[in-house]
Amino acid sequence: MQCLRITIGDDSFKQLVQQVHEVAVASHANADVPFESIVSKLKKDRDLSRHPLVQLVFAVHAQQDLGQLKLEGMETEGLGDAKTTRFDLEFHLYQQPNGLWGSVMFSTDLYTPETIDNLLSVFHRVLETCLDDPQAPVASMPLLRDADFSRLDAMGLTRVEETAYPRDSSxxxxxxxxxxxxxxxxxxxxxxxxxxxxxxxxxxxxxxxxxxxxxxxxxxxxxxxxxxxxxxxxxxxxxxxxxxxxxxxx
The missing domain is CATH 3.40.50.980 (Rossmann fold)
Structure with a gap:
């Protein structure tokens, strides 16, 4: 697992992918640094219930067509995903001949299933747009589908009215x-x-x-x-x- 610090800014999707690639490759130069050494440099009063470096994991697993375990004279079944997560949010994608399938693990103290569904919808929408136009700035990518935007617009939630902030008021x-x-x-x-x-x-x-x-x-x-x-x-x-x-x- 690699911990990557990425700055998006005004990058296009293509530039962002290139940046992630360069940072990931460069990080191998520090592969031998002990994990304990990194943690010791962090704040001493950290929350021991949380990972000291990251709270979000995005993993693409390269293995394909693993098949099903068969043992002669025995029946087997998969145990499924773990019921606990070490991080706030984990995305796991698995490469398949006809595309990707994946799973999401999340802290139920922070997220609800509905929130995760919405997050996946946004991710899918952004990914579609990025692949259609890799040169477009990531910051300008729409987060909502037309139907979702129309519902928010009908409720008056898409029209922003600027109001001077009364700085002298508490x-x-x-x-x-x-x-x-x-x-x-x-x-x-x-x-x-x-x-x-x-x-x-x-x-x-x-x-x-x-x-x-x-x-x-x-x-x-x-x-x-x-x-x-x-x-x-x-x-x-x-x-x-x-x-x-x-x-x-x-």
């Missing part, structure tokens, strides 16, 4: 403006509940007042240990309202 100021303009609209929701802007404003005010009573210095870090939920947003906003800073814990 996040709290902007939130309060929004809460005042549409208090009954849903501001945040999770798998179990939802909160309107008015509810979120009131709940975060309660926390802000409690924190203000602790006599903490401005911008003091306040740790937040919470799942992705409405309560976490209440905590973040309440801390900001108290002129403090929040530090999420994973």
């Amino acid at each position: 996040v709290v100021d902007l939130f309060r403006q929004q809460a005042s303009a549409c208090p009954s609209r849903v501001a945040v929701k999770d798998s179990a509940t939802e909160m309107t802007y008015a509810q979120l404003d009131a709940a975060s005010d309660v926390l802000a007042r409690w924190l203000a009573g602790r006599s903490l210095a401005p911008e003091t870090l306040v740790g937040v240990f919470a799942s992705r939920s409405c309560e976490a947003i209440v905590a973040f906003l309440g801390i900001l309202k108290a002129n403090l800073a929040y530090l999420p814990f994973d």
Whole structure:
């Protein structure tokens, strides 16, 4: 396995393929460097539950027509893919006489099957476009099929309106403006509940007042240990309202 650092920029697909080839070939010059030596140069406080170098694996396996294992007097069956992954996301492609077939392994803590389906659809679309026009810049490749784009367009999600950002306003100021303009609209929701802007404003005010009573210095870090939920947003906003800073814990 090779860890490659690739910069796309304004490269065409053809240039990107050439860059990957050159980086992959050049990396063999460091093939004898021990893995432990590389890891030791990284941050000492790394997350031991994750790979220290990469989180995405893209592997093309060259073996073809492996056939089926047959043992005289015995019946065999494949065990299938592993139920765990060492990385956030793994793509495995296998060359076949009539094309490629593959599988995706992913961390269920980070992705849902629907997200992976969408990701594969985008990959397929980009690959089609790149092969049709290898000289086109990769950054300009469409990510959606026409039917998918039409659905988003019908919902008004493809039209971008530029608005000057009020740089003199804080996040709290902007939130309060929004809460005042549409208090009954849903501001945040999770798998179990939802909160309107008015509810979120009131709940975060309660926390802000409690924190203000602790006599903490401005911008003091306040740790937040919470799942992705409405309560976490209440905590973040309440801390900001108290002129403090929040530090999420994973």
